[in-house]
Amino acid sequence: MTVLGILGGSGLYEIAGLKGATWRCVESPxxxxxxxxxxxxxxxxxxxxxxxxxxxxxxxxTSINYRANIDALKRVGVTDILSLSACGSLREDLPPGHFVVVDQFIDRTFAREKSFFGEGLVAHVSMAHPTCNRLAEIVHDCARDAGFPIRFGGTYLAMEGPQFSSLAESRLYRSWGCDVIGMTNMPEAKLAREAEICYVTVAMVTDFDCWHPDHDHVQVADIVRVLLDNAERAKSLVTMVAPRLAKARPAPCPAGCDHALEHALITAPAARSPEMAKKLDAVAGRVLKG
Known part of the structure; x- marks a missing residue:
């Protein structure tokens, strides 16, 4: 059974129209x-x-507890995650109001816990293809059907923040071939992969980054307006994606997301920390019990 987790970014703090909607606390180790x-x-x-x-x-x-969020989503049975994230554009052909279904990341964050694993229980998962293509295609098709300007595929540069880029940084990221820039999708995508949850990002452009010659002329009110418009379209996108995902879910995931830990644990069973194993009961329980 599919259970969809929605991670809402700037401007998106609730989803209306849910049957039996209830807010509740979920504990995480x-x-x-x-x-x-x-x-x-x-x-x-x-x-x-x-x-x-x-x-x-x-x-x-920086202060978001990404590990707690992903671990808690795993504990409540979430199988698929749709990340909705405001971002800046690094390309002239991705103006404010455009969406990008991200398929690659460059992680430039440095002040965050990036893995559930560590001393006492080490694992290395592949991030070669960090998003779920099955989810990406569904989201892209729904957005296109709705007439939203959307691009399939793109590289998201994750910066630490909270300050925005310097002009030199912005030009550097453009030279690397990055498409959009944001602050929240790393280590989120890495943790979703470790938790064996299918993950896809829709990056919603609010403004051009500072490389653009018109950047200094943009008013905060303009950015807020685009942010709110994007949030409303993101909510519409969720309502379109839901019935598609409610249908039979392929098992296993064709992209291998739900078996990412199959050969990732490197610590010998006899050397594994019992405390770490207990903490990882939700994230890695499938392979730890095997």
Whole structure:
């Protein structure tokens, strides 16, 4: 059975229209989640919504407890994650209001816990293809059917923040071939892969990054307007995706997301920390019990 987790970014703090909507706390051994989770049903699909920054936008990109969020989503049975994230554009042909179904990341964050594993239980998962192509195609098709300007495929540069890029940095990221820039999708995507949850990102462009000659002329009110418009379209996208995902889910995932840990654990069973194993009961329970 598919259970969809929605990670909402800036401007997206709730999902309306859920049947049996209930906010409730989900505990995690990795600490407190960003907020309570919103549980409900949409067109026959069980859905769990997480306001990534907390309601009222209390958490900065660095202070978000990504591990707690992903671990808690795994504990409540989430099988697929749709990440909705505001971002800046690094390309002239991706103006404000455009969406990008991201398929690659460059991680430039440095002040965050990036793995569930560590001393006492080491694992190395592949991030060659960090998103689920099955999910990506469904989301892209729904957005295209709705007439939203959307691009399939693109590279997301994840920066630490909370400050925005310098001009030199922005030009550097463009020279690397990056398409959009944001602050929240790493280590989120890495942790989803470790937790064997299918993951896809829709990056929603609010503005051009500072490389663009018109950047300094953009007013905050303009960015907020685009942010709110994007959030409304993102909510519409969720309502379109839900009935598609409510249908029979292929098992195993064709992209291998739900078996990412199959050959990832490197610590010998006899050398594994019992404390770490207990902490990882949700994330890695499938392989630890094997």
């Amino acid at each position: 990795f600490g407190e989640t960003s907020d309570e989770f919103l549980f409900g049903e949409l067109d026959g699909l069980q859905l769990v919504f997480v306001p990534r920054h907390g309601r009222g936008h209390r958490h900065s990109p």
